[in-house]
Amino acid sequence: MSGAAQDAEPRVAMSFYLEQVAGEGEDAEPLVLVGYERSLLGVFDGLGGAGGTVYETPGGRHAGAWFASRLARDVVAGHMPEVVGAGPQIDGEQTARQLAERLRKALVERLAEFDAPRSSLRSKLLKALPSTMAVAYLVRGETGGYACHCFWAGDSRLYVIDPVAGAQQLTSDDLRSDNDAMANLLDDSVMDNCLSADTEFVVHHRRVDLQPPFIALAASDGCFGYVASPMHFEHLVLSGLDGAASPDGWREALRSSVQAVAGDDATLALLAVGGDLAELKGTYRTRLDTLRTTYIEPMEEAERQTRSAQEQADELEQRRGALRAELWSKYKPDYERHLSADAPTPAPGSEPPADAEAPSDEEPKTP
Amino acid sequence: MSDQGLTYTVDLVFCIDVSGSMRPILDQVKANALSFYSDVQTNLTAKGKDVDQLRVRVVAFRDLAHPDELPLEESAFFTLPGEQEGFAAFVERLSPAGGGDEPESGLEALALAISSDWTRTGDRRRQVIVVWTDASTLPLGSAPASPDFGTRIPADFSALTDQWENEQGAMGVNSKRLIMFAPDGSGWSEISSVWENVVHHPSKAGSGLSEVDYGTILDSIGNSV
Numbered sequence: 001m002s003g004a005a006q007d008a009e010p011r012v013a014m015s016f017y018l019e020q021v022a023g024e025g026e027d028a029e030p031l032v033l034v035g036y037e038r039s040l041l042g043v044f045d046g047l048g049g050a051g052g053t054v055y056e057t058p059g060g061r062h063a064g065a066w067f068a069s070r071l072a073r074d075v076v077a078g079h080m081p082e083v084v085g086a087g088p089q090i091d092g093e094q095t096a097r098q099l100a101e102r103l104r105k106a107l108v109e110r111l112a113e114f115d116a117p118r119s120s121l122r123s124k125l126l127k128a129l130p131s132t133m134a135v136a137y138l139v140r141g142e143t144g145g146y147a148c149h150c151f152w153a154g155d156s157r158l159y160v161i162d163p164v165a166g167a168q169q170l171t172s173d174d175l176r177s178d179n180d181a182m183a184n185l186l187d188d189s190v191m192d193n194c195l196s197a198d199t200e201f202v203v204h205h206r207r208v209d210l211q212p213p214f215i216a217l218a219a220s221d222g223c224f225g226y227v228a229s230p231m232h233f234e235h236l237v238l239s240g241l242d243g244a245a246s247p248d249g250w251r252e253a254l255r256s257s258v259q260a261v262a263g264d265d266a267t268l269a270l271l272a273v274g275g276d277l278a279e280l281k282g283t284y285r286t287r288l289d290t291l292r293t294t295y296i297e298p299m300e301e302a303e304r305q306t307r308s309a310q311e312q313a314d315e316l317e318q319r320r321g322a323l324r325a326e327l328w329s330k331y332k333p334d335y336e337r338h339l340s341a342d343a344p345t346p347a348p349g350s351e352p353p354a355d356a357e358a359p360s361d362e363e364p365k366t367p
Numbered sequence: 368m369s370d371q372g373l374t375y376t377v378d379l380v381f382c383i384d385v386s387g388s389m390r391p392i393l394d395q396v397k398a399n400a401l402s403f404y405s406d407v408q409t410n411l412t413a414k415g416k417d418v419d420q421l422r423v424r425v426v427a428f429r430d431l432a433h434p435d436e437l438p439l440e441e442s443a444f445f446t447l448p449g450e451q452e453g454f455a456a457f458v459e460r461l462s463p464a465g466g467g468d469e470p471e472s473g474l475e476a477l478a479l480a481i482s483s484d485w486t487r488t489g490d491r492r493r494q495v496i497v498v499w500t501d502a503s504t505l506p507l508g509s510a511p512a513s514p515d516f517g518t519r520i521p522a523d524f525s526a527l528t529d530q531w532e533n534e535q536g537a538m539g540v541n542s543k544r545l546i547m548f549a550p551d552g553s554g555w556s557e558i559s560s561v562w563e564n565v566v567h568h569p570s571k572a573g574s575g576l577s578e579v580d581y582g583t584i585l586d587s588i589g590n591s592v
Contacts, residue, residue, distance in 0.1 A: 052586025
C-alpha cells in the first residue's frame with residue numbers, strides 16, 4: 001500500500017483525531033492507508049474507564065488506555081501486510097486469530113516492561129491496557145468490486161454508507177447488554193470484549209462485499225455515541241460532504257460537528273470510493289435529502305415542539321405561583337385575624353371583653 | 368444539526384460504618400466522603416463532561432443486633448453544590464458508637480442504598496454507591512430492622528444480589544457502580560467476586576489506598592459515562 005492511489009476509480013480519503021484533553025487523548029491516531037488494490041482504515045480507542053491506571057515511563061506518564069490504543073495501532077500497521085499475505089484471497093478468520101495473538105503478545109510484553117506495582121483493586125471492570133479496535137481491510141477485485149474484511153474488538157465501529165440504503169453498521173458491538181445502536185446512545189453498556197493485556201479477548205471478522213460508489217469509515221464511539229440517533233450520525237457525515245468545497249473542508253466539517261457534541265475523544269478514518277468530491281456530492285445528494293425529510297426534520301420538529309411546550313409549562317407554573325401568592329395576600333388578613341400578638345384570644349365559650357369590637361357585617365379591612 | 372449535547376447526572380450514596388470500632392478512622396472517612404463527590408465532578412469535568420446534576424445521600428450503619436445505638440440512619444439526597452451545607456452537617460454529626468464487635472449491618476445499609484430514589488433525569492446517568500467499613504457483614508435477616516424500612520431490606524444475600532443485578536431495577540444496569548472500601552470478609556468478598564460493576568479495595572475503610580488506585584477508581588466512574 002502507498003499513500004497515493006493510482007486506481008481505476010477516484011477516491012477521497014481522510015481522517016481526524018479529536019482529544020478532550022490535549023496530549024491525553026486515549027484514542028490513537030487513526031490509520032488510513034490507501035493503495036491501488038488494498039486499503040486499510042483503522043481506529044483504536046483506549047478504554048479510560050477500564051484502564052485508568054497510570055504508568056510512569058521514560059517517555060511520559062499516561063493512563064494504560066493511552067498506551068494500549070497506540071500499541072494496538074502500531075501492531076496492526078506493522079503486521080497487517082504480513083498477516084494477510086500478498087495473495088488474491090484473504091483468510092479472514094485466520095487473519096483475525098493471528099492479529100489477536102500478536103496484539104496479545106505485544107500488550108503483555110508492554111505491561112511487563114512497565115514493571116508497575118500491583119494494584120490492590122479487585123474488579124471485573126478494570127483491565128490492564130484495554131483498547132478497542134475497528135479495522136477495515138479493503139481489497140479491490142478484478143471486476144471493480146471490493147471485499148471489505150472487518151476486524152474488530154470492542155465498540156468502535158465500521159460503517160459503509162450506500163447512496164441508496166444509507167449507513168450500515170458492519171461491526172457488532174461487543175457489549176454486555178443486547179442494546180441496539182439507538183438504545184446504546186442513552187444507556188452506554190459495559191463492554192464484554194476488548195483488547196487487553198490481562199484478560200482473554202477475540203478479534204472478530206466479517207466480510208462484506210461492496211460495489212462503488214460507497215463511503216467506508218471507521219469511527220470510535222466519540223464520533224457516533226453522542227448524537228441524537230444513528231440517523232444523525234449519517235446526516236453528520238453526508239451534510240459535511242454536501243457543504244464541503246474540498247476534502248479538507250469535508251474533514252473540518254466532520255471534525256467540528258463531532259467536536260460540538262462529543263463527550264469523549266473521537267477518531268474517524270474514511271475512504272469514499274467511486275468519485276471525486278464533486279461526484280460524491282452528486283451521488284449522495286438524493287440520499288441526504290431523503291435523510292433530512294424522512295428522519296432529521298421530523299425529529300427536530302418534535303424537539304422544537306417539546307421545547308416550546310416545556311417553555312409554556314414553565315410560564316404557566318410561574319403564573320400559577322404568582323396567582324397563589326396574590327390570592328393568599330387577599331385571604332390572609334381574615335385568616336390571621338386572631339394571630340396578631342396584641343389581639344387577645346378569647347377562651348372558647350367565654351364572653352368577649354367589654355371593649356371588644358362588636359361583630360360587624362362590613363367587609364374586613366385589608367391592612 | 369441541532370444542539371445535541373448530552374446532559375449528565377450523577378447520584379452518589381455513601382454507606383458509612385459508624386460503629387465504635389471505626390473511632391480511629393471515622394474522621395478520615397468523613398473527610399474522604401466530603402471530598403469524594405468533588406473528585407468525581409472534577410474527573411468528569413476534566414474530560415469535558417459537565418455534570419448537570421449531582422446529588423449525594425448518606426446511609427450510616429452500625430449493628431441491628433444493638434438497636435439502642437441507631438443501627439441504620441439515612442439522609443435524603445442533597446443536590447450539590449446548593450445543599451452542600453446540609454450534606455456536610457449530616458456527615459459531620461456522624462459519630463462512632465456501639466455496634467459491638469464485628470460483623471456489622473453493612474448489607475442492610477447496602478440494600479437501603481440500592482433502593483434509593485435514583486434520578487431519572489439526564490441523558491447519561493451514573494449511580495454510585497460507596498461503602499466505607501472496617502468490618503465484615505452480618506447475614507441479612509439475623510436481626511430485625513425497623514418496620515420503617517418496609518420491604519427495602521431483602522431477606523437474604525441471594526435476594527440482595529437479585530436487587531443489584533435486576534435489569535429492571537431502580538438502578539440502571541449500565542450506569543451503576545459499587546465502590547467498596549471494605550475488608551475481605553463475609554459479605555464483601557462474595558460481592559466482590561460475584562456482582563457486576565464493582566470495584567473493591569480490600570482494606571479497613573480505605574486505609575492504605577494509593578493515589579494511583581484512587582485515580583483508577585475515579586476513572587472507572589467518570590470515564591465510561
